[in-house]
Amino acid sequence: MADPVRIAFLGGLGEIGRNCACIEVGGRIMILDCGLMFPNEDMPGVDLVLPDFTYLLDNADRVEGCVITHGHEDHCGGLSYLLRELSFPIYGSALSLCLARSRIEEAGLLGRTELIPVHDGERRMAGPFDMEFIPVTHSVPHGFATAFHTPQGVILHSGDFKIDLTPVDGRATDLAHLGAIADGPGIRLFLCDSTNAEEEGHTKSESSVGRVLADLFAAHRQKRVIVACFASHIHRVQQIADAAIAEGRVVATLGRSMGKNVALARSMGLLTIPDSALVDIDQIGSYPPERVCVISTGSQGEPMSALALMAANDNRRITVGEGDLVVLSSHAIPGNETSVGKVIDGLCRLGAEVVHSGLADVHVSGHAKRDELRLLHSVLRPSSFIPVHGEFRHLTHNAQLAEEMGVDRSRILLAEDGDVVELTEEGIDFVGEVPAGYLYVDGIVGDVGRGVLRDRKVLAEEGVVMVVVTVDTKTGEIVTGPEIITRGWVYAPEAEKLLDEARSTVLQALEAMDAAAVSEPEALKRTARQALARFVSERTRRRPMIVPVVMEA
Known part of the structure; x- marks a missing residue:
């Protein structure tokens, strides 16, 4: 009985970017792409977003290497961060490796990896992984579809692709090679780019x-x-x-x-x-x-x-x-x-x-539209199908197209980040989950965290109000303050009366505290924060960040 094969998705299923999956054969892990995502307007101050590498760090001794399908940042830009924690070889075309090398070298991490170039049509072993690299056309040269010959049959990952019949460099998507695999061992599982799966027709040639x-x-x-x-x-x-x-x-x-x-x-x-x-x-x-x-x-x-x-x-x-x-x-x-x-x-x-592209055809996509996806399905005739690379609506349309092209609905899995699927002789199914949240990077600091982002959004949208008070912890007497300092809540020179009222409200709350509690800085902070937050909400219907500062005299 053949060993099962697992695939864990760490990113790229439900968003554009962070493409990263782990293929497990014989107890070893081959990483397939390790990309980043650029932040959106809901991520203030964030420079980029990475996959959650927890699963890889927890299984560091099982990582065999990484295959990068092409040289775009959303597929290889995360390597310089993962290599800080792990050491492994990287496989890809010469150009893809050179583009990835730039970030890795800037991070001073070339010593933690070996860059191994592979060529069009090459078949290579790496541990238990039997990998075949098939040329595809995309918006960066020398991209690959990757065929993994596993104990459970061939798993084919399309990479980012389109079927360009007149490519600028003459290097076309190798449909003949793909067809030979389909006619030979067959395609047990097809993982396919979904970016343009909503769009009918055929993507124009570059x-x-x-x-x-x-x-x-x-x-x-x-x-x-x-x-x-x-x-x-x-x-x-x-x-x-x-x-x-x-x-x-x-x-x-x-x-x-x-x-x-x-x-x-x-x-x-x-x-x-x-x-x-x-x-x-x-x-x-x-x-x-x-x-x-x-x-x-x-x-x-x-x-x-x-x-x-x-x-x-x-x-x-x-x-x-x-x-x-x-x-x-x-x-x-x-x-x-x-x-x-x-x-x-x-x-x-x-x-x-x-x-710009709204006025003239000065740009064409590097991703296949529905007619190209249909063509590839007719060549491959896969037994099972998982759409990858796209927002959830793209994945949904790609799954529907696969069913239209004859893949049995029971063998089409609509996976998301964190899902683990398993191929066995009985079929294909979900078998668990792994951590797959966002890892935020600000400068050189990783994992900024959702709490920090939430604070930044509050600061941007509502502002901050600080209340500063100095207390004699021996007597419980308020020596100075409370002083109200605000940024982004109200314009202080025009709101002196409001600030005076806020100061009086906090002072009354502090004076009403139990004498024993006054000597506890945390109790003072809590009382000042609650009193000021209640006043701000009642008077302005806003919710700025409230920061109490208690100094001891």
């Missing part, structure tokens, strides 16, 4: 963007052109550069990650820009504006990004004005719409002409 960009450059020959896109989108950068060079322009990069990735991709032969056409950003003043193209970071409106600083007229290298065409060659990630809108407004105020 090469279609090149034609739109070429038309924009041709139509704006008298303007300087600034194009913002993801630094990891090497194919997009290639097409921007091709369109610029065809019009006789030089190309300069702006933004640290853009410069690093362009240099990396050129060194690996993945990006072709002649030395004569690539200039330093500080040299663009030597060229007429109409001969310049700047490829910049900041397409998501990140506060300190190159494009955001341009929009605020605060970029020390470029001043944007009426002679500029700015192209946002991306689509706003859910949650970033407001930030992107502010950047567009700022650029327009400065007089620039702005083109």
